[in-house]
Amino acid sequence: MDVLQSNILELITIIFYCILIFIPLLIGVVLALYADRKIWAAVQKRRGPNVVGPFGLFQVPADGLKFIFKEIILPDSADKTVFLIAPIITLALSIAAWAVIPVQAGVVLANINVGILYIFAISSLGVYGILMAGWASNSKYPFFGALRSAAQMVSYEVSIGFVIVTVLMCVGSLNLSEIVLAQKNIWFFIPLFPMFIVFFISALAETNRPPFDLPEAESELVAGYQTEYSGMPFVLFLFGEYINILLMCAMTTILFLGGWLPPIDIYPLNAIPGFVWFILKVTLVFYMFAMVKAFVPRYRYDQLMRLGWKVFLPLSLLAVVLTSSILFFFKLAPGMS
Amino acid sequence: MSISLLTFYLFSSILLLSSLMVISTKNPVHSVLFLILAFLNAAGIFVILHAEFLAMILIIVYVGAVAVLFLFVVMMLDFKTSLEKDNILQYMPIGLLIGLVFIAELVIVLINTRLDLSNIQILSNPLDNFSDQSNTEAIGSILYTNYVLYFQLSGVILLVAMVGSIVLTLRDREGVKRQIVSEQVDRKGKIELVNVKSGEGVDI
Numbered sequence: 001m002d003v004l005q006s007n008i009l010e011l012i013t014i015i016f017y018c019i020l021i022f023i024p025l026l027i028g029v030v031l032a033l034y035a036d037r038k039i040w041a042a043v044q045k046r047r048g049p050n051v052v053g054p055f056g057l058f059q060v061p062a063d064g065l066k067f068i069f070k071e072i073i074l075p076d077s078a079d080k081t082v083f084l085i086a087p088i089i090t091l092a093l094s095i096a097a098w099a100v101i102p103v104q105a106g107v108v109l110a111n112i113n114v115g116i117l118y119i120f121a122i123s124s125l126g127v128y129g130i131l132m133a134g135w136a137s138n139s140k141y142p143f144f145g146a147l148r149s150a151a152q153m154v155s156y157e158v159s160i161g162f163v164i165v166t167v168l169m170c171v172g173s174l175n176l177s178e179i180v181l182a183q184k185n186i187w188f189f190i191p192l193f194p195m196f197i198v199f200f201i202s203a204l205a206e207t208n209r210p211p212f213d214l215p216e217a218e219s220e221l222v223a224g225y226q227t228e229y230s231g232m233p234f235v236l237f238l239f240g241e242y243i244n245i246l247l248m249c250a251m252t253t254i255l256f257l258g259g260w261l262p263p264i265d266i267y268p269l270n271a272i273p274g275f276v277w278f279i280l281k282v283t284l285v286f287y288m289f290a291m292v293k294a295f296v297p298r299y300r301y302d303q304l305m306r307l308g309w310k311v312f313l314p315l316s317l318l319a320v321v322l323t324s325s326i327l328f329f330f331k332l333a334p335g336m337s
Numbered sequence: 338m339s340i341s342l343l344t345f346y347l348f349s350s351i352l353l354l355s356s357l358m359v360i361s362t363k364n365p366v367h368s369v370l371f372l373i374l375a376f377l378n379a380a381g382i383f384v385i386l387h388a389e390f391l392a393m394i395l396i397i398v399y400v401g402a403v404a405v406l407f408l409f410v411v412m413m414l415d416f417k418t419s420l421e422k423d424n425i426l427q428y429m430p431i432g433l434l435i436g437l438v439f440i441a442e443l444v445i446v447l448i449n450t451r452l453d454l455s456n457i458q459i460l461s462n463p464l465d466n467f468s469d470q471s472n473t474e475a476i477g478s479i480l481y482t483n484y485v486l487y488f489q490l491s492g493v494i495l496l497v498a499m500v501g502s503i504v505l506t507l508r509d510r511e512g513v514k515r516q517i518v519s520e521q522v523d524r525k526g527k528i529e530l531v532n533v534k535s536g537e538g539v540d541i
Contacts, residue, residue, distance in 0.1 A: 007340055079364075079366075082366075082367075082370070113389065113471050114389045114390055114393050117390070117393035117397065118393060121396035121397045124396070124400070124401025125396065125400060125401060127405055128373065131405070131408055131409075132370070135412050143412075147412075150405055150408075150409060154401075154402060154406075157401070157402075302516070
């Protein structure tokens with residue numbers, strides 16, 4: 001017991017920091033849900049949520065309350081344990097990834113050396129929530145949705161991995177803070193512009209966002225893996241999904257848009273604290289996510305697979321070879337000059 | 338007892354329990370899920386040993402890719418037929434044999450180190466000066482210099498396995514209509530602009 005007593009203060013600090021990450025994340029998800037619906041509505045010349053609260057801002061909390069008070073329906077032939085564990089896994093994993101995201105110079109919960117690998121590992125685990133939900137529901141539409149989702153996420157992870165490798169070759173470190181600091185002179189989306197596009201589209205596919213939302217394509221699969229879920233477990237899925245989307249926006253910001261760095265390092269711009277720039281950039285990327293959802297019709301499944309394996313995979317492999325050759329022959333690689 | 342020892346016991350006990358559950362649950366999907374739990378705890382033990390690169394690679398490769406395909410295949414099975422445990426003792430001799438081989442290997446290692454575990458460091462650490470590098474750098478610098486041939490060879494073996502499995506399963510079926518994008522996009526010679534006179538129409 002004295003182990004726990006001597007470390008109790010440390011434990012409390014860590015829990016406090018976790019809450020410090022979780023609360024803004026929750027607010028961020030509520031705002032993102034609201035913004036998503038508003039932008040979508042604006043593109044379609046509708047007004048979107050505008051009744052509950054000022055400008056409809058309380059619509060999302062009201063929906064959340066409604067879901068919490070609804071009955072949780074367990075299908076009779078479902079595998080009940082796995083059925084209930086699945087949404088918890090989805091939410092827990094999506095929050096866990098935020099532990100290594102640096103929002104400002106030195107402001108990060110866990111500044112680990114393999115930060116980018118950690119995020120990659122956690123996001124590759126995300127598929128289990130969906131697979132377990134689809135299988136445990138014991139119903140054909142959720143099962144099809146889960147199979148589609150698993151194949152889709154595994155396919156696009158490959159090209160995301162190669163894009164990350166090109167960025168890492170320019171940085172020479174797996175630490176997320178050092179990836180940001182390496183962009184002091186130029187943000188990576190300028191020299192690596194094709195990879196920025198590949199990463200953005202793969203991020204859409206990885207988070208099951210439209211136009212790649214085939215796992216829950218309502219015209220074919222009712223609601224995919226979420227079909228049998230109601231009440232609180234459904235909210236956990238919804239929140240997990242949106243936290244993952246925000247995570248992918250943050251990853252795009254850190255890898256390509258210079259993280260917390262201001263656009264130009266001059267007086268009025270660099271006086272603004274870093275986390276403001278970070279939030280601004282994440283918002284910008286999320287705006288692009290929302291616009292894509294409003295603009296682009298859904299892909300067919302074979303088209304999705306062709307894009308992943310026949311277009312993005314060769315392209316990102318070529319980029320790895322090209323980037324390493326250029327860095328090697330012009331002696332630009334970190335630690336070579 | 339330090340915190341790291343406590344976490345070690347936590348991880349290893351969950352690891353052992355979940356590997357026991359892998360072979361003892363009746364439902365094969367639950368088996369795979371427990372296998373994943375075992376992988377995750379093994380990764381946790383790697384982290385305690387300061388091998389965080391190996392831990393992350395274990396999760397990315399085994400949990401993120403291999404086990405997903407496992408689960409994929411197992412979920413498709415009609416597992417009601419596999420629930421009949423007619424004679425579980427049928428595989429006992431071969432299991433015992435494999436277990437014996439593992440124990441023999443462990444004993445040989447222990448004899449080689451003369452029961453002083455600090456000697457293992459010398460056997461398993463080919464880098465002279467490892468302490469000033471992170472383990473990602475250390476693995477990279479040893480893998481791409483001293484062992485580059487073996488590294489490339491294992492890559493070629495994997496490639497051969499991949500090509501082999503595709504060759505074995507690829508069949509050209511008759512009458513399958515494929516979408517050829519370049520043909521769809523290429524509209525030369527397939528489209529014609531015609532000035533249509535009002536009230537007359539054209540032949541197509």
